[in-house]
Amino acid sequence: KQEVTQIPAALSVPEGENLVLNCSFTDSAIYNLQWFRQDPGKGLTSLLLIQSSQREQTSGRLNASLDKSSGRSTLYIAASQPGDSATYLCAVTKTSGSRLTFGEGTQLTVNP
Amino acid sequence: GAGVSQSPRYKVAKRGQDVALRCDPISGHVSLFWYQQALGQGPEFLTYFQNEAQLDKSGLPSDRFFAERPEGSVSTLKIQRTQQEDSAVYLCASSPRRTLQGARTGELFFGEGSRLTVL
Numbered sequence: 001k002q003e004v005t006q007i008p009a010a011l012s013v014p015e016g017e018n019l020v021l022n023c024s025f026t027d028s029a030i031y032n033l034q035w036f037r038q039d040p041g042k043g044l045t046s047l048l049l050i051q052s053s054q055r056e057q058t059s060g061r062l063n064a065s066l067d068k069s070s071g072r073s074t075l076y077i078a079a080s081q082p083g084d085s086a087t088y089l090c091a092v093t094k095t096s097g098s099r100l101t102f103g104e105g106t107q108l109t110v111n112p
Numbered sequence: 113g114a115g116v117s118q119s120p121r122y123k124v125a126k127r128g129q130d131v132a133l134r135c136d137p138i139s140g141h142v143s144l145f146w147y148q149q150a151l152g153q154g155p156e157f158l159t160y161f162q163n164e165a166q167l168d169k170s171g172l173p174s175d176r177f178f179a180e181r182p183e184g185s186v187s188t189l190k191i192q193r194t195q196q197e198d199s200a201v202y203l204c205a206s207s208p209r210r211t212l213q214g215a216r217t218g219e220l221f222f223g224e225g226s227r228l229t230v231l
């Protein structure tokens with residue numbers, strides 16, 4: 001059974017700092033990996049999706065990398081801002097592409 | 113509407129009551145997913161529809177849970193004889209793709225969820 005783990009569970013940083021969120025998964029037979037953002041009481045917003053054949057994806061201040069063979073992904077956030085405060089979830093797609101398996105998330109707080 | 117709409121946003125039920133949660137996906141989206149998110153946890157897959165066909169219901173935790181999408185648009189998740197462990201946020205998501213294999217960033221849209229509290 002695929003298991004996804006995210007470290008750390010919570011992170012608090014001062015504004016402007018660069019930071020890295022980690023995600024690991026136990027079964028490397030994945031189609032893709034996604035990073036999502038979830039604000040309190042809200043649904044999930046897709047940030048970046050990396051296909052299994054890709055190594056990284058970038059969008060603005062966000063960069064996600066994927067090392068499928070070692071079962072790891074990182075989300076790098078440059079020059080963090082208070083508006084980045086949210087829970088960040090990673091999820092992998094496997095098994096006919098019909099379901100996502102999520103990690104438990106990293107709760108990020110960026111302090112002004 | 114422009115996004116995935118879920119109702120009710122909040123539902124309080126007494127143990128043993130039946131509840132029905134509704135999801136209005138983005139118009140024309142083929143795929144629809146239901147997830148259950150307990151407090152402080154990541155979402156857990158419940159079931160998946162491609163149009164009106166329920167192709168995967170392996171995540172439904174018991175036979176008290178039932179989902180349908182009879183006309184391939186609106187979906188309803190029904191929970192019979194609710195129990196306290198059913199308390200969670202139920203998230204619905206839709207996608208224009210038939211499968212998440214080969215998907216790109218931003219092709220999966222989540223609603224804000226229905227928060228169920230069972231007393």
